[in-house]
Amino acid sequence: MTGPVAPRHPATTTLTSDAAVSTAPPRTAVLQRTTPVTVRALSEPMTALLRDGTGLDRYASRSEAVMATAVAAVNAGWDEETWRLALEGACEEIAAWAATQIRQGRSRQRSAGDAERHLSTTWRNAVARVAERPPTGDHFTVQAELAEIDLTISAHPHLWGKASGPSDRAVLQVLLAIAREACTLTPSASTRQVSEHANVSPTTVTNALRRLAKAGWVRQDSPAQGTLAPTWRLLRPEDLPAPAPEVAAVLENLPVLPLAAALGRTSVRAHDAFSHSIHGGLGRIAARLVDLLDPTGAQRLTAAQLQALSGLHRRTVTKHVRALALAGLVEVDHRGVRRVLETDAAAAAEHLDDVAGELGSTGVVARRKARHAAQREAFTLWRVDFDARRGWRVERGLYRPEQPQLFAGPPRARVPSQRAA
DNA sequence: TCACTGTTAGTCTGGCTGGA
DNA sequence: TCCAGCCAGACTAACAGTGA
Missing domain, CATH: 1.10.10.10 (Winged helix-like DNA-binding domain superfamily/Winged helix DNA-binding domain)
Structure with a gap:
């Protein structure tokens, strides 16, 4: 709390102008001020919002717009007093926000105490929000x-x-x-x-x-x-458990591998060849192992290194390496596992297409995309209809349109259970 | 568009055990 | 030490239904 709102004077004494200060109209001058040390001016969009309401339509309500100015002010190092001054000097719609309440399109005056609480709460929430989510703007x-x-x-x-x-x-x-x-x-x-x-x-x-x-x-x-x-x-989780010492030892002695991303290569996981085994693909584990291997195919990784890097059980690694070797995507010998995939992206994609063809998983990704596209279309049609027919029945909870059939097409044939057999 | 819950049937993982 | 089989539990895909 910083006291009543009413008798406020422009903060001409506490804030100094810097070289960037503009020729803005006097009532917005406070928005452009900064102190020489930690306080800076608001961004141009935020200044424009306060000055003449530019961009106000981006917010669902006045309150959201005012909250945005509060968050911007906190980020800029302003104190509550300066922010309140800025609000006072802002365009009419924002300046009147604290003192008036708009409900169902009708405006009414707030009491002085209510307006004061309104301002304090907004500032407090903005400070809490910035503390929780520090700005990472650049x-x-x-x-x-x-x-x-x-x-x-x-x-x-x-x-x-x-x-x-x-x-x-x-x-x-x-x-x-x-x-x-x-x-x-x-x-x-x-x-x-x-x-x-x-x-x-x-x-x-x-x-x-x-x-x-x-x-x-x-x-x-x-x-x-x-x-x-x-x-x-x-986010980065706090207090991550450290890897086991033996794992850490393996990781420390890894050969230096070129990063796939640096070579302009993306993960193989999105290819048909690595779809779920239910579709006939090699699965996500195999994709993970291929991603871990040297993208140029020059360096080999031992089973222990693959196990340490993937975090998987050794038997799982062995099993999937064997499947990858059978598919011709890796080469295994006594020195370790080597990726056998062309360095040229187009040739590698062709190679993976061949593997998917042999596995019978061709088209899984394309079918998934097509299914999603159909679901989006069905939902859009339903949504348009729902929005168009919103009326008193909807308001009274009486209108219940048919839900879109998101999973169109014939039911999938169930594969007989191996366990049951 | 989306999230979420629940169901069914199939798959995968990893602990355990025993044999070579 | 390695391998294979067993098994419980976790997980997944596909789907249905509900609701914002």
């Missing part, structure tokens, strides 16, 4: 943080063993890739989008995201809304 900070997360993932292979590990890791890597492309720590992706890139089903993505959230790798920033996908905040 390109380099975001990319550096994403690289740190990637490094943390790789440095803890023991977290990605077990049955669900490879799926969890694949989902996390897909989110990381989307985040890198969009240069954000809060990538937006639907389960279907992730599933197409990770070569797993949307159900698996949902379950993996739940596990990743529980482990502290991601946090849902905003849920899905209408046709908008949810956004996820990528």
Whole structure:
């Protein structure tokens, strides 16, 4: 609390102007001030929002817009007093926010105490939000943080063993890739989008995201809304368990391998050849092992090194290496395992196409994409109809349209149980 | 678009055990 | 030491249903 709002004077004495100060109109002058040490001016969009309401329509309500100014002010190092001054000098719509309440389109005056509480709560929430989610606004900070997360993932292979590990890791890597492309720590992706890139089903993505959230790798920033996908905040979990000493010893003695990403090579996991064994593919474990091997094929990794890097059980590694060798994707001898995949991307894709053809898993990824496209279309039609028919029946909970048939097509034939047999 | 829960049937992992 | 088989439990795909 900083006292009543009313008798406020422009903070001409406490804040100094810097060289960048503008020729802005007097009532917005306070927005452009900075102190020489830690306080800086707000960004241009935020200044424009306060000055004349530019961009106000980006927010669902005035409150959200005002909260945005509070968060921006906290990030810029302002104190509550300066922010309140800025609000007072802002455009009419924002300036009147604290003192008036709009409900069902009608405006009414708030009492002085209510307005004061309103301002204090907003500022307090903004401070809490910034403390919880520090700003990472510039390109380099975001990319550096994403690289740190990637490094943390790789440095803890023991977290990605077990049955669900490879799926969890694949989902996390897909989110990381989307985040890198969009240069954000809060990538937006639907389960279907992730599933197409990770070569797993949307159900698996949902379950993996739940596990990743529980482990502290991601946090849902905003849920899905209408046709908008949810956004996820990528995190580095605190207090990660250290790898076992024997694993750490193996990791320390690894040969230096060129990074696949540096060679412009992406993971093989999204190829038909590595779809789930239910489709005839080699599966996610095999994809993980191929990704771990030297992309140039020059260096070999021993079974122990593959085991340490993947976090999988030695028998699992042996089993999948054997399957990969049979498919002609790796070469095994007494020195270890070597990747046998062309360095040229097009030739490698052709090689994988041949493998998928032999395994009978050709077209799995394309079919999944087509299924998702059909589901999107069905939902859009349903959604348009639902929105168009919203009326008093909807308001009273009486309108219940047919849900879209998201999983179209004939029912899948069940494979007879081996156990039952 | 999305999330989420639940079901069914099949797959995978890894601990355990015994034989070579 | 290695390998193979057994088995329980975890996991997955596909699907149905519900709701925002």
